[in-house]
Amino acid sequence: MTLRQLDVPASQWRRQDITAVAKVLTDLGADPELARASRGSIVLSFAGVPEGNPYVNPGVAAFLQDLYSEFPYLLYFLNPDPASGALDSFFASVGALYETETGVWVGWSDDVAKEFLAALAAAAEFAIKQGDDWVAVTEAYEYHEIQTRFSEIRAILISRGVIQA
Secondary structure: OOOEEEEEOHHHHOOOOOHHHHHHHHHHHHOHHHHHHHOOOEEEEEOOOOOOOHHHOHHHHHHHHHHHHHOOOHHHHEOOOHHHOHHHHHHHHOOOEEEEOOEEEEOOOHHHHHHHHHHHHHHHHHHHHOOOOHHHHHHOOOOOOOOOOHHHHHHHHHHOOOOOO
Protein backbone atom coordinates (compact mmCIF):
# COMPACT_ATOMS: atom_id res chain seq x y z
CA MET A 1 0.00 0.00 0.00
CA THR A 2 1.23 3.42 -0.93
CA LEU A 3 0.35 6.31 1.34
CA ARG A 4 -1.49 9.18 -0.25
CA GLN A 5 -1.19 12.56 1.42
CA LEU A 6 -4.16 14.84 0.91
CA ASP A 7 -3.06 18.42 1.42
CA VAL A 8 -5.84 20.65 2.71
CA PRO A 9 -5.03 24.31 2.05
CA ALA A 10 -5.78 26.84 4.77
CA SER A 11 -8.35 28.45 2.46
CA GLN A 12 -10.37 25.22 2.64
CA TRP A 13 -10.11 24.20 6.30
CA ARG A 14 -10.69 27.78 7.50
CA ARG A 15 -13.99 27.88 5.57
CA GLN A 16 -14.83 24.25 6.36
CA ASP A 17 -14.86 23.58 2.62
CA ILE A 18 -14.60 19.79 2.40
CA THR A 19 -15.35 19.71 -1.35
CA ALA A 20 -11.90 18.64 -2.59
CA VAL A 21 -11.38 15.93 0.05
CA ALA A 22 -15.00 14.78 -0.36
CA LYS A 23 -14.46 14.35 -4.11
CA VAL A 24 -11.41 12.12 -3.51
CA LEU A 25 -13.31 10.00 -0.96
CA THR A 26 -16.40 9.76 -3.17
CA ASP A 27 -14.32 8.69 -6.16
CA LEU A 28 -12.47 6.07 -4.12
CA GLY A 29 -15.69 4.74 -2.61
CA ALA A 30 -17.45 4.48 -5.97
CA ASP A 31 -15.28 1.56 -7.09
CA PRO A 32 -15.02 -1.35 -4.60
CA GLU A 33 -11.68 -2.51 -6.01
CA LEU A 34 -10.22 0.99 -5.77
CA ALA A 35 -11.69 1.42 -2.28
CA ARG A 36 -10.11 -1.83 -1.08
CA ALA A 37 -6.77 -0.84 -2.59
CA SER A 38 -7.02 2.55 -0.85
CA ARG A 39 -7.97 1.26 2.60
CA GLY A 40 -5.75 2.82 5.24
CA SER A 41 -3.75 4.78 2.70
CA ILE A 42 -4.76 8.40 3.24
CA VAL A 43 -2.99 10.90 5.46
CA LEU A 44 -4.52 14.36 5.84
CA SER A 45 -2.17 17.34 5.95
CA PHE A 46 -3.34 20.82 6.91
CA ALA A 47 -1.38 23.71 5.43
CA GLY A 48 -1.02 27.00 7.25
CA VAL A 49 -1.64 25.68 10.75
CA PRO A 50 0.62 27.27 13.37
CA GLU A 51 3.25 25.06 15.00
CA GLY A 52 2.08 22.07 16.96
CA ASN A 53 -0.63 19.50 16.50
CA PRO A 54 -2.95 20.72 13.72
CA TYR A 55 -5.90 18.78 15.14
CA VAL A 56 -6.24 21.06 18.18
CA ASN A 57 -6.84 24.03 15.88
CA PRO A 58 -10.56 24.94 16.08
CA GLY A 59 -10.79 25.53 12.32
CA VAL A 60 -9.25 22.16 11.51
CA ALA A 61 -11.51 20.48 14.09
CA ALA A 62 -14.59 22.09 12.51
CA PHE A 63 -13.43 20.96 9.05
CA LEU A 64 -13.02 17.42 10.37
CA GLN A 65 -16.42 17.49 12.04
CA ASP A 66 -17.98 18.27 8.66
CA LEU A 67 -15.86 15.63 6.94
CA TYR A 68 -16.83 12.89 9.41
CA SER A 69 -20.48 13.99 9.17
CA GLU A 70 -20.38 13.47 5.40
CA PHE A 71 -18.17 10.36 5.55
CA PRO A 72 -18.83 8.54 8.85
CA TYR A 73 -16.63 5.70 7.54
CA LEU A 74 -13.62 8.02 7.07
CA LEU A 75 -11.47 5.82 9.34
CA TYR A 76 -11.66 3.17 6.59
CA PHE A 77 -9.53 5.33 4.29
CA LEU A 78 -7.25 7.00 6.85
CA ASN A 79 -3.88 5.48 7.66
CA PRO A 80 -4.28 3.96 11.13
CA ASP A 81 -0.66 4.44 12.20
CA PRO A 82 -0.78 6.61 15.35
CA ALA A 83 1.77 9.02 13.85
CA SER A 84 -0.49 9.70 10.84
CA GLY A 85 -3.12 11.49 12.94
CA ALA A 86 -6.18 9.40 12.08
CA LEU A 87 -7.24 9.06 15.70
CA ASP A 88 -6.42 12.69 16.44
CA SER A 89 -8.61 13.65 13.50
CA PHE A 90 -11.50 11.61 14.87
CA PHE A 91 -11.16 12.87 18.45
CA ALA A 92 -10.88 16.46 17.18
CA SER A 93 -14.07 15.98 15.15
CA VAL A 94 -16.04 15.11 18.31
CA GLY A 95 -14.45 17.87 20.41
CA ALA A 96 -12.49 15.47 22.60
CA LEU A 97 -8.96 16.57 21.73
CA TYR A 98 -7.34 19.32 23.78
CA GLU A 99 -3.90 20.70 24.48
CA THR A 100 -2.22 21.61 27.73
CA GLU A 101 1.31 22.74 28.49
CA THR A 102 2.23 19.06 28.90
CA GLY A 103 0.84 17.81 25.58
CA VAL A 104 -2.21 16.89 23.53
CA TRP A 105 -4.82 14.75 25.25
CA VAL A 106 -8.09 12.99 24.59
CA GLY A 107 -10.90 13.83 26.97
CA TRP A 108 -12.22 10.28 27.18
CA SER A 109 -15.79 9.77 28.31
CA ASP A 110 -18.62 7.33 27.76
CA ASP A 111 -19.97 9.60 25.01
CA VAL A 112 -16.59 9.73 23.26
CA ALA A 113 -16.29 5.94 23.53
CA LYS A 114 -19.76 5.55 22.02
CA GLU A 115 -18.89 7.90 19.14
CA PHE A 116 -15.61 6.09 18.52
CA LEU A 117 -17.36 2.72 18.37
CA ALA A 118 -19.90 4.21 15.96
CA ALA A 119 -17.11 5.49 13.70
CA LEU A 120 -15.36 2.11 13.74
CA ALA A 121 -18.67 0.36 13.04
CA ALA A 122 -19.29 2.74 10.11
CA ALA A 123 -15.83 1.90 8.72
CA ALA A 124 -16.54 -1.81 9.22
CA GLU A 125 -19.91 -1.55 7.48
CA PHE A 126 -18.32 0.34 4.59
CA ALA A 127 -15.66 -2.40 4.36
CA ILE A 128 -18.35 -5.08 4.12
CA LYS A 129 -20.14 -3.15 1.36
CA GLN A 130 -16.83 -2.94 -0.53
CA GLY A 131 -16.20 -6.68 -0.15
CA ASP A 132 -13.37 -6.00 2.28
CA ASP A 133 -12.35 -7.50 5.62
CA TRP A 134 -14.13 -5.49 8.32
CA VAL A 135 -12.15 -7.17 11.09
CA ALA A 136 -8.85 -6.03 9.57
CA VAL A 137 -10.20 -2.49 9.29
CA THR A 138 -11.17 -2.29 12.95
CA GLU A 139 -8.13 -4.20 14.23
CA ALA A 140 -5.93 -1.60 12.58
CA TYR A 141 -7.12 0.84 15.26
CA GLU A 142 -6.33 -1.51 18.15
CA TYR A 143 -3.14 -0.36 19.82
CA HIS A 144 -3.36 -2.44 22.97
CA GLU A 145 -3.71 -6.21 22.73
CA ILE A 146 -5.39 -6.21 26.15
CA GLN A 147 -8.48 -4.35 24.95
CA THR A 148 -10.35 -5.21 21.79
CA ARG A 149 -13.48 -3.68 20.35
CA PHE A 150 -14.26 -6.65 18.09
CA SER A 151 -17.27 -7.92 20.04
CA GLU A 152 -18.77 -4.45 20.44
CA ILE A 153 -18.42 -3.62 16.75
CA ARG A 154 -19.71 -7.06 15.77
CA ALA A 155 -22.79 -6.48 17.95
CA ILE A 156 -23.41 -3.12 16.26
CA LEU A 157 -23.11 -4.70 12.78
CA ILE A 158 -25.52 -7.48 13.77
CA SER A 159 -28.04 -4.97 15.18
CA ARG A 160 -27.88 -3.03 11.90
CA GLY A 161 -28.46 -6.23 9.91
CA VAL A 162 -25.12 -5.89 8.13
CA ILE A 163 -23.84 -9.32 9.23
CA GLN A 164 -25.50 -12.44 10.59
CA ALA A 165 -25.26 -13.44 14.23
